[in-house]
Amino acid sequence: MQTGPALVASPTPAVADRSWRGHWIGSRPASAGDVLGLGRDAEPAPFHRVLFRRTFAVDAVPDTVPARLTADSRYVLYVNGVEVGRGPQRSQPRRLCYDSHDLASCLRPGANVVAVLVTYYGNATAFWQPAVPNGSLGADATLVFEARVNGSWLVSDDDWRVHSSTAWTMPERAGVDGVPVEVRDARRLPHDWARADFDDTGWEHATVLGAAHIGGFGRTRPPTDPYGALLPRSIGELTGETVEADRVRRSYLPAAAEPVDHPIMAVRQVVDGHDRDPAEQTGFPVDLDPPQGQVSHLVVDFGRIVAGLVQFELEAPAGTRVDLLYCERPYVSGDDNPLSAPRIGAGYVARGHHDVFEALETNGLRYAHLVVSAADGAARLLRFAVRELLYPQIPGAYFRCDDAELNALYTAGVRTVQLNAHDAFTDCPTREQRAWVGDGVVHQLVQLTTNNDWRLARNYLWLGNSPRPDGILPMTVVGDIEAGGGFTIPDWSLHWVHGVYNLYRYLGDRSELLSLLPTVERILRWYLPYVDDRGTIADVPEWNLVDWASVFSTGRSALLTALWARALAEFAEIGDYVGNAGSAGWARGLLARAAEGFEDFWDETRGTYVDHVVDGEPQPAASQAAGATAIVSGLAPQERWSRIIDTITDPDTLVVRSWIGGNDGGYDPQKIADQIRGVQQVDWDAEREVVIAQPFFSYLVHEAVAQAGRAADLVTLVRRWSQFLVGGYDTFGECWGWGTPVHGWSSAPARDLVAYVLGITPAEPGFAAARVAPAPGSLRHLEGAVPTPHGLVTVQVDADRVRIVSPVPVVFVGSDGAEVRLPAGTQEIAR
Template sequence: MGSTEPADGHPAGQWTGQGDWNGLGDRTGRARWVGQWVWAGETALGGPTAAQPYGALDRSRFDRRVLFRKTFDLATLPDAAALRISADARYLLYLNGQEIGTGPVRHGPRQLSYDAYDVLPALQQGRNVIAVLARFYGHPVPWWEPSPPSFTMGGGGLVAELALDDEVIGSDESWRYQPGDAWQPGEPMGVLVTQLPEVLDARLLDPAWTEAGFDDSQWLQATVLAEHSIVGASGATRPPTEPWGVLSARPIPHLDGETRTATILSSHPCTQSAEDDPRTNLRTALDSTPIDHGRNRLVVADFGMVVSGRIDLEVVAPEGSVIDGALLEVPTVAALDSSPVFRYTIRGSNDRYNSTDSVGGRYLVLVVAEGTEITEIQLKEQLRPRVPVPPFSSSDERLDEIYRIGLRTVDLTAHDAYVDCPTREQRAWTGDAVVHQSVDLIANQDWSLARWNPRLLAQPRVDGLLPMVVAGDFATPNIPTIPDWSLHWIRSVHNLYTHTGDRALVASLLGTAEGILRWFEPYVDEREVISNVPGWVLIDWSPVQVRGASAALNALVARGLLDFAEMSDWLGDTGRAEWARTFHDRLRTGFEAFWDADRRAYRDNLVAGRIGSSVSEHVAAAAICGDLVPAERKDDVRRLLLDRDAMFTDSPLADHGGDARGPVDGQPVSARPDPEWDTKRLVVGAQPFFRYVVHDALALLGAADEIAPLCLDWIALLKDAPTAFRECWEGGSYCHGWSATPTRDLVRYTLGISPAEPGFTTVRVAPRLGHLTHAKGAAPTPYGVISVAVTGQRVEVDSPLPVELVSRSGRTTRHPAGRFDAEI
């Protein structure tokens, strides 16, 4: 699936996967390390305390950067050169002044991986230098959380080694370091916005520090870190050590992407803040009207689309001048309030600001001193690579555009994990990712992130549920979780089962899935419904009622139980499958309590045994997907889901966007107002995220022909955000991967391409074009790409594997691998 093996002649820095390290180990990622853990003279560990006798982090040493160098000479160039590296928490690697890569990938507190690079193209005869900018955050950020400290480890560390033909150069006390005092340590702005500001005084940083000829003789000697813990301390200085154990090989390719260039839209004098703070300065400039004169100018540059990566800003200005900036969704104060900021102090020559962390947005907003010339504004995108398939195209150009924008939205939210948005958060939410993964499985030949993300998210709490976010600030047990997000994760495991057929992978995740489902069992009440669960039952951003016993939550549990039973049977675990089906039978019996015979619909909830008044498409759709609806009611559910005139989609996020009141102001995002609408007629409609469940339900109801017309709803999202899909029909972030469902469904349901058996050993093709007269596209399988083109009543298929073709009448015919056409 999308091979990650490098081709001959690949450039320096291309991901090489797990190398054999010149005989130092095998290809399992468990090779013996020559490099030792090193850091500056002191880590961020402040020593033991009464509360934490094993060592505690010292906040005064948070967000520290350290510059490392190791020089070596080569009389001749080797035949091979592989470098691997890891760090607590981040590194930026250079070889002879050339940037090689950055990492490691996000990880849990007791997980850590290494990155491997083929660096032969960057070597030179004579003097060479490995240079590393290492950073320890200390503060939890959206993509990193602290590891348990063990006296010496967990407060900053770097390990690296370069394997040549007949020698290995490993990190040790011969490496030189210098504190990164050019950067001012930063702190999170608040609970939601925890990305750290970058404040860099370029006058304190020699731009030649990464080059071989730089004189580092006055730099300090690196300190080797020896493992030391309360019990079992080995004194080891090389991996494996506490708290990470064996460092695993990077599971996904390195992030990459196009270089985007911005165009300056406006530049005018602006009001100057009285406070010397970049965020305050930017806020004052954005909040004021243009003035006729002033010492500062507000510059707004447009990338023309939402972008995600590292800023590259080239400027010419007098020494000591200051540039404050932020990449925003829209150039407003509200957008600024949910974005990280930077400050760059000019050195006076060779001035180029390169952000060290990835940021996202469309508009670069800068406050600069008069006389500052901005010569180049670029951003190098940092996204998971995508190996494309032929895109969906049809007789309706609007759907073609929706497919394309959905794919771009997932690209922007696929980093080293699937993240919610590239702008204000970049958090790996456990529920959101099911949509991103589904799109990757249908439109990307490289399934490495689709396979890795569910494994990364499989970090359950002690009670079995997953946290709402992993590998980041919100992963803390101090924050309640979203119970339904764990259920969407189970669906992502089911996606792996159907698409990859990888038994070992699915089996490794099934225990976590079981723990999630068993968590719900004690909350089954005397009516056989799950009631009053703790945490934040979200479902989505619509006002679907969840207090008491949530019908939508019960139905999602039922779907999870069916998924779990199916996968257990496939793996030969009939005992667990029987338990899941017995639990499902109980919920199917209890779900009858939500049915309102007069309304001919399921109500949203039960409170103290009394049925609620509101009706939502969430409950109707999830009940179908969870197989809770008797056959005689399915027509009623179908009518409800297709009565779009009755749907309304109010959202508490309508005033929480960069073009509204910002991330904190406005009504609480967890608000669920009691129904004030006409519950006898109106139906609470799903926001973009939950529509993946709605479309699944319609397909199960035999209404797949309706899905292409329903995807036209996404036109509304393009009116004020034409380059990526917004979080909600109104409000929220300007780019949210969970809104990309049409990109999956135009292939899965309109063209009708899906696995007929686990692992795609047979493909099902069941085109349902709806209002379209023709459509074509493709999808990846483990055996190659399958292409489908439909015109009128005929379909052309080119498949690398056998095909089950399902006609509009439901008749199934079987065809061998290859090219054929038929009537449908």
């Protein structure tokens, strides 16, 4: 592996040219502003899409044509009808990023056109939050662009043509989890609008928008409020293969008497009550010729979860309507479970020619239900596909062994993270697409271990570094939840702190750490009002999720205390590394007090820690989470570690329980209502049984197992994830027995097999040295490679030897625990 910008470029590099030549432009005049110019009268526009065009001529195409642009909310850039790029990447509005592109390959001598489709969402979505408008900027679709063409500047200004399109609408009831539902009437959109030969003389001239607030001086070029200095893109370009569907079932069903406008509801309106009707298995193209009074119903199955832009080609009369419902599992008539019938989909009305649809919104799905209602006569669906848009998986890192099941688990973990790696780490690509600050730590660990591009792993920290005024982080960043404020999941901030610690271990960039440590300290200090006289955490408000498992965090909490203590220990270690001894000492003082009080949670009879203490009395409930966090935080004395692992991994006493999940594969509304009322029913033997961690929190359980010197146990423990890999699904689901079938937070086995079973981790910050501690257990052969800032570390373990190829020195740990330091290069050690 070559060291390069994919590993070492800062996620927030200095802006090389902060001032722009291009102007902010839009489709409507700016607001007049109030008397003081504070912009209080600027009402955000509703959802709409705006088309921008600028024609220009070149005598000869230069070798390079550097360009940069950004937009509020999202853009698609075309040059002579060819898509060049999409953006900007997800970010808070005052940290708006721009993208750089080279346009040369799309230009030709003579007339050319730059065309940009800009989406303005109006209301916050799962992945976009609106700016606070200043009377001119931040309340509507806006674009800034500049390119250097043969020594001259092509910039956004009032020479551009603009058209506010009526082709798109967004149903009032968009996705239940904030994912937009796209409806396009192609009759209102010229198919060739992005080509140079399109006649745009009937379009208006763009409006140049200036800052309309006191002190803004009408400035029309960035930097301006409410976006500030525009930042360069900090992550790679999303890419992926186009996946063609080849499995489709066709049936004809009665048309709805009064069709509804919402495409998802329209599909359900037709399908409900007809699930058991015969359906014919066929392939593409599909001829659709329903009897009078009926419509065509198609079910497309990709065989696995895919994520990206839905595409299809249609031959049909103008006005033919296609309603689409995207599902993770087949839709069952009348199902209101958002996991099998999520409110995601799209709608399309045919123009009667050039009916080639590609979605503008990213969606994840395995199944697509289509209801095709031809305006006049028959129709033909030529193809159906998804152009995947995922974060690039740069090759080099790998894992394989002589156990096919473990190989499949590694592959599934990588695929699950990739499906949840877009312009941020997301929980799932299907019904939600939010960037949760706790979930993302698992994605980060997997990417650091399995991908030669670490930029998104670092961007996770930059994006999450958006504290509330009181110092704690929102539960999700950039989108409707952060925009709305309100309560948060405090312990999610502690997982983000662990992400900072991961950055310290894997990259060791002092400058970057110094930019993050103030937020880390504010998070730790947020908990101080909840530290009791025993030094432990008690009575924390808001939503102390910890895990979807049935764990207790009320009263004095072992779980919250241990998570906080782990963060204190990590902050202290990083403080020493960057030369901040004062803060490190402060954290260690709190950690020492917590260790004394933490003894109150110890259950000597069971050999583990209980979840909580209420009114001075330890409660019997014990979980894997409590025992594991006791170890990884250092609060449990080392002599107890192996006994704790015995207790929390004993298959005879482990039980699966969740406060939220139901037995039907989805969330249980009654359990959620009980949670809100403070009712938590114990339906297991709390005196004897231990509640197993759900897939997310298992990353901590596995860390504890490895820290206790029991990494070989993971060869068995990770096999629990095989329950997800059935029915064609090749990804890990959200929870044991329920939830989405592709959830990024469940992907720890991919990291665990490399870091703990193969045994490759950093021995020193920034991988200045590597630690190799193989724990193959029953495996006879295993090998793999992990990325570092210095190149790949490759390890091969056989029955009689270990072979290591490393660009840095290696601390090798034998099966007896003895350590030996080896120089960089190729080494062979007898086992």
